[in-house]
Each structure stands twice: as structure tokens, then as C-alpha cells.
Amino acid sequence: MKITYVKNKDIDRDRYDHCLKKSFNANVFAYSWYLDTVCEDWDLLIEGKYETLCPLPIKKWMGLTLVKQPPLVPYLGVYSTKHLTPEKVSLFLKAIPYNNIKLTLNHFNQLNTSFRKTTKKIAALDLIASYEKILDRYTPKGKKLLSQNDGTFVMRSIRSDEYISFLRQIQGRKITYYTQLSRIMNFALRYKSAGIYSVYSPRNELIGAIFLIKTNNRLYVIDCIENEEGKKRFAIFRAVNHILQTNCESNLTLEIPFNCASLTPLISFDFHQCLNFKKSVLW
Structure with a gap:
């Protein structure tokens, strides 16, 4: 097996994205358009004619x-159109030609015993069941909230710039986060692979919103936000419930790769175990 290092300028993006689309473990975070948006730079390890891939997000720091x-980007790792063994994943990681590495691998990537392993949990829920069966995954508190009609309602009604404006009013983040998220939203919405769900109070005031991307039979919650009234009325939970209700009995999996602390007391998710890989004198 020969693993080749490819610089960003030499990546055949069409072949790269085609391989991802055909890979059994593809996710939105590895596609070239997404990496181009969020990375300072990124290079690539490949096997064969783009049959197995490992994108490498590059950051320059003090030389x-x-x-x-x-x-x-919550996780990346090795992607393939073929079966992936722990040995192959390990060989790809050993082929990274740098000494400072901090990656979280997708949950299909396993490592052999020579690597020290820590994990990151990613909440997920299959939507193939009926809504009534999915309700069985709700905790008593979640079921009680649904039985209470407090006048809130969920719609797909705001633009990406309105979402970013709402987000900036509530959360203090670096400007790069807002810029990158805005670009991701605009690209995904333009190609009709995403949606923004907004939650309104009984007074018709925006109190919460959630942004998702759909790809490779998965719905990824990329960002979500609720103001103080939204927290009191459990706006994000109500938006997720709406999404589960409208996408049940489908070959989709809802995945929440970022913070879901407000949801775990209300819905019993499954959790993917993603391995963390570190090689560094800095961390």
C-alpha cells in the first residue's frame, strides 16, 4: 500500500469529492468546499487513485x-470506498509528515493497540422508526414538555444573515466564527442541502434557531442558539422535535457533533465514539 502526500494546490477536487460521496463513512466536514471555508490551509494523504483519503487541516503557529x-470541524480522519482496518487507519496517521498533530477521527476509524486512545462522544439518533417509536427515546421531562402547549411554534422563516445577527446578539465569539458559519450557510442553502429552523414565542418573537446540513443520509446540526426566553421555553428541544417529527421513517440519522447539553436531559441519544489522536510536544 502506497500513501501519497498531496499539497492543496495539487488536489483533484472532483476526484476527491467523488470518492467522499462514494465512501461508506463520508461526512460533510471532509468535503472540499467545507474545508476550503474553515481551514487556513489543508493538504491530503491518498491511497491509490483517490480510493482512500485523509484530509489534513493545516495551521501555522510560531513557525x-x-x-x-x-x-x-468536530472530526475528520480516514475515508474510503473500501473496508477500513485499524491497521490501515494507523498507517495513514503514521504517514502524516508533521510532529504536531491533534485530530479527532470519525467513528468508523479504529486504531491498533500501539496508539493511546481517548474518545469524544457524538450524539446521534436514527430516524428510520415512526415518530411514535422515536418518542420512546424522550425522557419523562421531554415528554412532559411536549404535552404542554405553551404557544411556541417552529418555522423555516429566516435568512442566514438574520440567523448570524441573532447569534451575535447572544453569543460572543471570534469574528472568524461568524464569517465562516455565514459562508457555510450560504453555500449549503444555495445548493438546497441545508435548512434553518426558527422558534417563535406566543408573541411571534424569535427565541431560538437551528441550522442543519443534509448529506450522505445524515442531518448534521451545525449550530443552534436560543435567547433567555428560548431557554425557558426549551426552544432548541422544540426545534429538534419538529425535525424528528418531519423526518421520521426515513433513511436518515440526526447527528449533533457540537454541544448538545440542553438536549441530553430530554432525549436519550445514541453516542458515536470518535477516537482522538495526538502527536505533539505542545499538547
Whole structure:
């Protein structure tokens, strides 16, 4: 098996994205358009004619080259159109030609015993069941909230710029986060692979919103936000319930790769175990 290192300028993006589309473990965070948006730079390890891939997010720091995922990339790793063994994943990681590496692998990537393993949990829920069966996954508190009609309602009614404006009013983040998220939203919405669900109070005031991307039979919650009234009325939970209700009995999996602390007391998710890989004198 020969693994080749490819610089960003030499990546055949059509072949790269085609391989991802055919891969059994593809996710939105590895597609070229997404990495182009959120990474300072990214290079690639490949096997064969783009049959197995490992994208490498590159960051420069004090003259050093770091392989480190940006905030809007929860995991990457090795992707393939063929079966992936722990040995192959390990060989790809050993082939990374840098000394400072911090990556979270997708949950289909396993490592052999020579690697030290820590994990990151990713909440997920299959939507193939009926809504009544999905309701069985709700906790008593979640079921009680649904039985209470407090006048809130969910719609797909706001634009990406309105979402970003609402987000900035509530959360203080670096300007790069807002810029990158806005670009992701505009690209995904333009190609009709995303949606923004907004939650309104009985007074018709925006109190919460959630942004999702659909790809490779998965719905990814990329960002969600609720103001103080939204927290009191459990706006994000109501938006997720609406999404589950309208997408049940489908070959989709809802995945929440970022913070879901407000949802776990209300819905019993499954959790993917994603391995963390570190090689560094810095971390």
C-alpha cells in the first residue's frame, strides 16, 4: 500500500469529492468546499487513485506547521470506498509528515493497540422508526414538555444573515466564527442541502434557531442558539422535535457533533465514539 502526500494546490477536487460521496463513512466536514471555508490551509494523504483519503487541516503557529482541526470541524480522519482496518487507519496517521498533530477521527476509524486512545462522544439518533417509536427515546421531562402547549411554534422563516445577527446578539465569539458559519450557510442553502429552523414565542418573537446540513443520509446540526426566553421555553428541544417529527421513517440519522447539553436531559441519544489522536510536544 502506497500513501501519497498531496499539497492543496495539487488536489483533484472532483476526484476527491467523488470518492467522499462514494465512501461508506463520508461526512460533510471532509468535503472540499467545507474545508476550503474553515481551514487556513489543508493538504491530503491518498491511497491509490483517490480510493482512500485523509484530509489534513493545516495551521501555522510560531513557525511551526500544526495539523489541527478548526472549531467548525468536530472530526475528520480516514475515508474510503473500501473496508477500513485499524491497521490501515494507523498507517495513514503514521504517514502524516508533521510532529504536531491533534485530530479527532470519525467513528468508523479504529486504531491498533500501539496508539493511546481517548474518545469524544457524538450524539446521534436514527430516524428510520415512526415518530411514535422515536418518542420512546424522550425522557419523562421531554415528554412532559411536549404535552404542554405553551404557544411556541417552529418555522423555516429566516435568512442566514438574520440567523448570524441573532447569534451575535447572544453569543460572543471570534469574528472568524461568524464569517465562516455565514459562508457555510450560504453555500449549503444555495445548493438546497441545508435548512434553518426558527422558534417563535406566543408573541411571534424569535427565541431560538437551528441550522442543519443534509448529506450522505445524515442531518448534521451545525449550530443552534436560543435567547433567555428560548431557554425557558426549551426552544432548541422544540426545534429538534419538529425535525424528528418531519423526518421520521426515513433513511436518515440526526447527528449533533457540537454541544448538545440542553438536549441530553430530554432525549436519550445514541453516542458515536470518535477516537482522538495526538502527536505533539505542545499538547
